[in-house]
Amino acid sequence: MFDQQLNVLFLLLLTVWAMGRTTSPDLDEDCELNAVDTMHDFCCDLHDESPQFSDCQMEWHEKIPYETDEEEQTYMFCTAECSFNNTKFVGRDRRSLNLVQVKEHLESDLVNDADVTLLFDTYLKCDKHALSLLPHKGVKQLARRLLRQGCHPYPGLVLECVANEMILHCPVKRFHQTAQCEETRNHLKQCMQYLKYKS
Numbered sequence: 780m781f782d783q784q785l786n787v788l789f790l791l792l793l794t795v796w797a798m799g800r801t802t803s804p805d806l807d808e809d810c811e812l813n814a815v816d817t818m819h820d821f822c823c824d825l826h827d828e829s830p831q832f833s834d835c836q837m838e839w840h841e842k843i844p845y846e847t848d849e850e851e852q853t854y855m856f857c858t859a860e861c862s863f864n865n866t867k868f869v870g871r872d873r874r875s876l877n878l879v880q881v882k883e884h885l886e887s888d889l890v891n892d893a894d895v896t897l898l899f900d901t902y903l904k905c906d907k908h909a910l911s912l913l914p915h916k917g918v919k920q921l922a923r924r925l926l927r928q929g930c931h932p933y934p935g936l937v938l939e940c941v942a943n944e945m946i947l948h949c950p951v952k953r954f955h956q957t958a959q960c961e962e963t964r965n966h967l968k969q970c971m972q973y974l975k976y977k978s
């Protein structure tokens with residue numbers, strides 16, 4: 780009888796240990812920002828690359844010919860702010876959304892009302908999420924690096940969040956079933972689980 784209880788306890792410990800092992804690699808409180816850069820992964824038809832984003836990618840690629848992951852992150856965040864500047868998505872304070880502009884853009888981009896609502900609600904959610912991330916230690920470090928290039932982290936935080944949300948909640952038929960998108964989605968799921976159980 781006692782033996783059996785020990786066995787159960789052992790199995791339980793083993794499970795906890797195994798789970799800890801499978802969820803821990805490169806997951807931390809900023810795993811949604813750091814581990815994979817999803818900003819330029821357009822995996823859902825509803826959230827496609829805008830011409831402004833492509834233009835800014837070219838412009839900033841010249842300014843930051845990145846070699847390290849850190850430089851690439853700086854480049855991505857400046858590209859995001861550049862793009863949000865050009866679409867007038869971001870307010871003059873550089874840390875709020877111009878919702879009228881966002882709505883107009885989505886309405887001209889998407890045919891389906893339900894899609895507009897889904898994406899607009901995602902922007903609302905991601906505005907709040909981005910503001911909540913600004914005080915994070917990792918984000919403050921990022922902000923200092925961005926400042927040297929004249930960029931602010933808010934637009935990139937919003938864009939990253941929208942990209943993540945659209946990868947996780949894309950209507951099934953509109954999701955791009957490529958290896959890269961599948962992998963990114965699996966990673967994001969792990970990251971979200973981690974963030975949920977961490978606190």
Ligand SMILES: *[C@@H]1O[C@H](CO)[C@@H](O)[C@H](O)[C@H]1NC(C)=O
Nearest residue numbers: 857858860861864871929930
């Ligand atoms: C976006 O616009 C603000 C001011 O309107 C400017 O200070 C900032 O440098 C611009 N960001 C980029 C990445 O061009």
